[in-house]
Amino acid sequence: MTAVLRADGLTKRYGRHPGLVEANLDIPAGRVVGLVGPNGAGKSTLLGLTSGLIEPTSGTIEVLGSRPAANGSQLARVGFVAQDTPVYAGLSVGDHLRLGARLNKRWDEQLARRRITQVGLDPSQKAGRLSGGQRAQLALTIAAAKRPELLIFDEPVAALDPLARRQFLQHLMEFVSELEVTVILSSHLLSDLERVCDHLVLLASARVQLAGEVDDLLSVHYRIVGSRDDVANLPPGFDVISAEHRSRQSTLVVRRTGTAPLPQSFAGAERLDLEEMVLAYMTRATDPSGASSHHSPALETLR
Known part of the structure; x- marks a missing residue:
């Protein structure tokens, strides 16, 4: 089965501080991966390496068969939503969609407009006036409308209330079904992950402690x-x-x-x-x- 993410001895150090140490991973396509661990465990480091935002100190990593962020084509295959689901406060919802269409060759305008209507966002409203849940839905829509093969989320629901979290995860799973996309979802909220994830990567002390199919691990x-x-x-x-x-x-x-x-x-x-x-x-x-x-x-x- 094709690996979406493959790491061999993947290590990232920040000076003397280990961000991630000798990680070995082989994540198949089509999974919803829960990335868990305490603060400082290396989750954001792993996601940064996966998205190409940072370079490894040693070891290797392949995402969708090539080096992360190797070129524009590889970047187009990955959607990334950072912590706090950042959007541009001064731009309207519609401005975000127009910007997404300009920057992404595979942009699915019909999907973006349909999802914005479905979650009740006003295209004319400034993003800075949206609630936390609405900003999360906007960020999710933009990432999905890229039509990526891999969607990466770094603690996207940590600041949301339970209803907003539930709605976000519900729409995320709808995207997974519609786009047949692999998802890596970092979160402290284990009850949320238990509802949606079928693969687990557990980090602690900058090392992979456990990884594999959730059902296999639990068995x-x-x-x-x-x-x-x-x-x-x-x-x-x-x-x-x-x-x-x-x-x-x-x-x-x-x-x-x-x-x-x-x-x-x-x-x-x-x-x-x-x-x-x-x-x-x-x-x-x-x-x-x-x-x-x-x-x-x-x-x-x-x-």
Whole structure:
């Protein structure tokens, strides 16, 4: 399957500060990718590298089969909406559409006008007078009307109220269906991502902690409860992601890395939801001492 984004040892440093370290990624076409991680994890750095706004320090990255921003044709295939969904406050909604048509050879005027009408934007209204949700809808429409093959969003809904977030994500998924576009969506709001994303990239401490198809990842992660002795004798083939110990029992989040069955001594193994899995990895990355001695330093990618 064709990769929309492929990275091999991708590294970006800002002086001595690591922005992203040795990232290996292979993201197939047609996915809605949730990019998650705490502040400073490297999300904006990865998106900047993907869009060609910044250059890597070392390693390689290919987007749609070529170097990011290699030429005008490659740029036309990528739509990017930065944080706070920036628009030009002094220009009207209609001015934005006319500017989009002038700057983008593949501009779909019919799609742009239809979507502006659908979300109730007045073409004569200045962008500076739009609400946060309306600005987000305008930015989304402009990015989609480029008819890109890849849409990139850097925290587009962080400042929106729940209704505006829901409407934005609903229209985003309509674009995904209509344009058959791949989306990379960075967000702290895991509940929103759980509704729309089928692929996950988790960053923490400037490194990729976990990546792959959401269903595949969830299928190998469990919450299990057992005695502290059971924890000490956990068989090979299980990576302990996080552990909470009490006087008589321990609760673990584990990842099955082999074919061994779950030990019978552990009661009530439960599958995790996306938020629980992500938080377990973020905790492990930021506080390695909080995980069990079974913590494996190898952080694999599921494809």
